[in-house]
Amino acid sequence: SQTIHQWPATLVQPVGSPLSLECTVEGTSNPNLYWYRQAAGRGLQLLFYSVGIGQISSEVPQNLSASRPQDRQFILSSKKLLLSDSGFYLCAWSVGQANYGYTFGSGTRLTVV
């Protein structure tokens, strides 16, 4: 069966520090991968998605970047965090064009102080 792992679960980082969040998927090949950010108790904002190794599409210009070094690995990064980067970050995967939805990871709560 397919599983998705996202870590860390919680992170507190000072302003100006770097960030690396990792997401891996098991049990499937060539998944579409996504990073979303969620404000407290609200909807999801798409940050990045990837349809293959090294292929990244950015939806929102910002202080963040994403990379896909391996087929089932998706990394969200920042060189210098801002206070506004605080939020709940979710990784997700789908088969193909996601006609039947996503499977989400358990999320990372990032607090920038």
Added chain:
Amino acid sequence: TQLLEQSPQFLSIQEGENLTVYCNSSSVFSSLQWYRQEPGEGPVLLVTVVTGGEVKKLKRLTFQFGDARKDSSLHITAAQPGDTGLYLCGSARQLTFGSGTQLTVLP
């Protein structure tokens, strides 16, 4: 960007009551999904609706896709405290989500 609007934003009801949550758009969607999310967790997929007019049931939850595939609804019968959570509609294919309905079911 295709927008999905959910209503109501917040809903607090007593155990045993029925409720309906709406997801509306001016755009046509090839499919829509409903998710339920608990605090500190990722959303969990409940259902996907694909065909206009489609109705799907999941125990006490009934999901309907509008005939024109622009809207959807979620109806919960005899709500229970375990139904509490954030309900999100979304179109994964079109990379868009509604802002969610926060449901609280009081015992």
